[in-house]
Amino acid sequence: MSADPRRLAGAAAAMINQRWAPDGLDLAFVLGSGWANAADELGEPVGDCPLADLPGFTKPAVPGHGGQFRVVRTATGRTAAILTGRTHYYESRDVTAVAHGVRTVAAAGATTVVLTNGAGGLRSEWPPGTPVLISDHLNLTGASPLVGPTFVDLTEAYSPRLRDLARRVAPALPEGVYAQFPGPQYETPAEVRMAGVLGADLVGMSTALETIAAREAGLEVLGISLVTNPAAGTLTGATLAHDDVVRAGADAADALRALLVGLAGVL
Ligand code: 8IG
Numbered sequence: 001m002s003a004d005p006r007r008l009a010g011a012a013a014a015m016i017n018q019r020w021a022p023d024g025l026d027l028a029f030v031l032g033s034g035w036a037n038a039a040d041e042l043g044e045p046v047g048d049c050p051l052a053d054l055p056g057f058t059k060p061a062v063p064g065h066g067g068q069f070r071v072v073r074t075a076t077g078r079t080a081a082i083l084t085g086r087t088h089y090y091e092s093r094d095v096t097a098v099a100h101g102v103r104t105v106a107a108a109g110a111t112t113v114v115l116t117n118g119a120g121g122l123r124s125e126w127p128p129g130t131p132v133l134i135s136d137h138l139n140l141t142g143a144s145p146l147v148g149p150t151f152v153d154l155t156e157a158y159s160p161r162l163r164d165l166a167r168r169v170a171p172a173l174p175e176g177v178y179a180q181f182p183g184p185q186y187e188t189p190a191e192v193r194m195a196g197v198l199g200a201d202l203v204g205m206s207t208a209l210e211t212i213a214a215r216e217a218g219l220e221v222l223g224i225s226l227v228t229n230p231a232a233g234t235l236t237g238a239t240l241a242h243d244d245v246v247r248a249g250a251d252a253a254d255a256l257r258a259l260l261v262g263l264a265g266v267l
Contacts (some may be wrong), residue, residue, distance in 0.1 A: 005096045005103065005114050009137070011109035013015035015054055019080050020047040020071035024109025027267055028081040028261065031100060032206060033118025034226045034249020036084040038075060038256035042264050043072030051085055052087045056100045057094060065082035068157035074264045088205055089141055090184035098206075099145035099213030106217035110266055112162065113219045115211060115262075118245055119178065120186070120231035122196050127227070128248040131173060131259060133166055134158050134223030135210040138179040138200055145213040162222040162267070169262035176201030178225060186240045189233025203231050222263070226252060 020134055027152075031039055048070035051057040056176055067085040074080050083105075087097045102113055124131060134163035146152065148238055153155060167173055179200035181187060185205055189193070195203055203226045214221050249256075 005099065008092045009107045010102035011055040011099060012057065012104040015106045016069075016081065016104070018070070019126050021081075021108060023079065025071070025081050025105055026078040026110060027112040027114070028083065028105035029114045029212070030083045030086055032086060032116050033245055034252060035116040035118070035230050035256055037250060038260050039070070039082050039084055041257060041261050045073040045075055046071040047078070052084035053082065053085060054104070056104070058097065058121065076265060077182040080264065081110065086206060086210070086249060089143060089182055089186075090205060091210055093143070095143050095145040095209060098209050102210050102214040102219060103217050106214070106219050111218070111220060112222070113142065113214050114222045114224065114263060114267070115207050115214070116224050116226065116250060117204050117206045118228040119202040119225040120192070120229050120240070121227035121236055122203070122231050123176070124202050124234070127231055128244075129255070130227045131170075131252075131256065132180045132202060132225045132227060133163050133175045134202070134225060135163070135175040136194065136197055137175045138177065138178055138195070138209060139208040139212065140182045140195070141182045141183070141209060143209065145209055146216055148217060152212065154212070154215060157211050157221060158217055159220045159222050162220060166222060166224070166263060169266060170259055176225070177209055178202045178204055178223065180204055180206065185230045192231040192233050195231075202227070224259075224267070226256065241255060
């Protein structure tokens with residue numbers, strides 16, 4: 001992505017506002033692996049288009065990831081964007097492309113973003129299908145979407161206020177630290193052990209970089225992982241397959257839909 005990132009996000013935001021949200025967005029949901037099936041019922045549809053039709057977005061390359069942009073009016077009368085798909089760092093090591101979604105919804109007026117993902121879980125008490133609130137992250141990509149003297153505070157990157165609201169909807173939601181690896185390969189068991197020693201409870205490939213960009217853009221962030229597989233080596237003998245990830249999402253769809261609808265009611 002060579003054009004100025006802020007101008008490109010502004011162009012996408014202008015199109016969104018003109019077509020579907022003249023008074024601006026209030027919030028946005030980015031639905032990752034396993035979550036896209038849960039997009040229905042978040043609100044009354046206002047309009048939608050393929051993500052790739054908006055300036056600066058490209059088609060998601062991953063099977064099991066959707067690629068739609070949708071605007072809905074929630075039950076509480078708020079205007080929400082739903083992105084069923086995202087650009088991952090591993091696609092072309094382009095952090096600007098990774099940040100484009102959150103920058104766009106911020107430019108379109110959103111003040112809150114719910115970032116969801118599928119992740120490997122390091123805790124045996126979190127079987128596949130368990131949603132987990134992200135309390136903090138380890139950015140192990142060696143990359144950042146920020147350039148220049150942009151000293152963004154990440155002390156409360158994952159809003160304690162929004163985590164409290166989420167627990168009001170789903171009191172049993174556990175919390176954990178999300179470590180983002182660059183991918184696309186899954187971790188080795190040794191890398192998972194390393195992440196555990198460093199304090200990680202979840203391993204993934206998307207959300208830390210997006211959160212950094214979202215905080216720079218002034219968005220309040222709620223992060224939720226769906227554990228779709230035990231992280232490599234945490235179950236003896238098990239190997240990782242993308243099909244299992246897709247299946248865990250399909251199996252959890254009803255519970256995730258209820259969680260998202262509940263969140264839409266309080267955010
Ligand atoms: I879904 O086990 C999903 N995404 N890094 N490791 C990493 N990303 C993931 C995993 C996993 N499962």
